[in-house]
Structures are given as C-alpha cells and as structure tokens.
Amino acid sequence: MNSLKLTVLAGPTAVGKGTISRRLIELHPEVYLSISATTRSPRENEQDGVHYHFLTLSDFNEKIENNEFLEWAIVHGVHKYGTLRDPIEQAIQDGHIPLLEIDLQGARILRETVPSAQFVFLSPPSFEELITRLGIRGTESYEDRMRRLNTAKEELASAHEFDHIIVNENIEDAVDELAKFMNL
Numbered sequence: 001m002n003s004l005k006l007t008v009l010a011g012p013t014a015v016g017k018g019t020i021s022r023r024l025i026e027l028h029p030e031v032y033l034s035i036s037a038t039t040r041s042p043r044e045n046e047q048d049g050v051h052y053h054f055l056t057l058s059d060f061n062e063k064i065e066n067n068e069f070l071e072w073a074i075v076h077g078v079h080k081y082g083t084l085r086d087p088i089e090q091a092i093q094d095g096h097i098p099l100l101e102i103d104l105q106g107a108r109i110l111r112e113t114v115p116s117a118q119f120v121f122l123s124p125p126s127f128e129e130l131i132t133r134l135g136i137r138g139t140e141s142y143e144d145r146m147r148r149l150n151t152a153k154e155e156l157a158s159a160h161e162f163d164h165i166i167v168n169e170n171i172e173d174a175v176d177e178l179a180k181f182m183n184l
C-alpha cells in the first residue's frame, strides 16, 4: 500500500478540480480518475457509478468497517466521501495512473498512509474569484454555499502542505501544468 503511485488533487470547493481532471483524462487517457463513494444525493446531472458511487449511510459505514476505503472523511460537516481501495489498486495493475480529487482531510490522511503519493493543490486566483465561481455554479442553496465557503477558507490556508500549487487562472494552462507535474 505504501508504494502506491498516485496523485491527489485537492483545493477548495468550486475551484475547478472537476473541470481540470476531466480535461486531463481527455488528453491523457492513461490517467484513471478515481470515482469516490459518497452519502450525499446525486445532483440533477449526476449518474451513479460515473460521477460518484452514491451509497446509503449504512452501506458506506459497512465499507468503513470492512476497511474498503483508502481514505474517507466527512466533508463540509455533512456527508461522508471516500476513495475505495480496490479500483485504485486495479487501475495501477492495469498500468493506469490514478488521480484522486478529494478534500483536505482526505489528502492529509493519504499523506500519512501512502507516502509515495504526490499532492497538488489547486488554488483560485483570489478568494473573491472563488465566491463568484460558487455563485455561478448555482447548484447549491445559500446555506450550502456559506458552509462551503467556510471550508474553503480553511482549505486555502493549507496550500503550503502540498508538493505543488497550481493557480487556476485558465483551464488549459492549469491542465498543462498538472500533466507536467505528473510526468504525462
């Protein structure tokens, strides 16, 4: 487990992690984008097994008990999110390069448990820009957006813990920088 070669992409909500990782796998199909499990409900455009594995709380807890997660965390103080161990190991066996898009807590856990992993922090050009982007996304309620912004403040303060920081000024440049960092 200690020698798993994987890349962790973390960063505050709405910073563009999803857009950048999707673009990266379009350009580099050898990258395997990990599909997390979560107890939150799917958004309108989300499909089970594609965007997330949507689990009930009791199914999620059973997987915790069975040690099926590489890491898991309660994100934004509400729902559980986690990375399943088996698909990552399988992807590596198949010659793919796993990319995990997870939160700060998950990144900190993996820093301890998988020392061979490398950690990238995706940062917005400014906090104001992050607020604007979160407003534009419009998929969350006001209360939810406030909760996410509070988590984002904490996450931004942790950027120095990462091996590399990418400022997401524009998507193509950020994808390019991530690809170089991953030696793709």
Ligand code: 5GP
Pocket: 011, 012, 013, 036, 037, 040, 071, 072, 073, 075, 081, 082, 083, 101, 102, 103, 104, 105, 106, 107
């Ligand atoms: P969303 O609900 O917007 O899809 O995701 C909320 C947050 O959960 C994001 O910051 C995302 O990085 C994080 N997240 C998604 N999957 C995982 C995971 O498997 N583990 C952890 N620790 N965080 C995750």
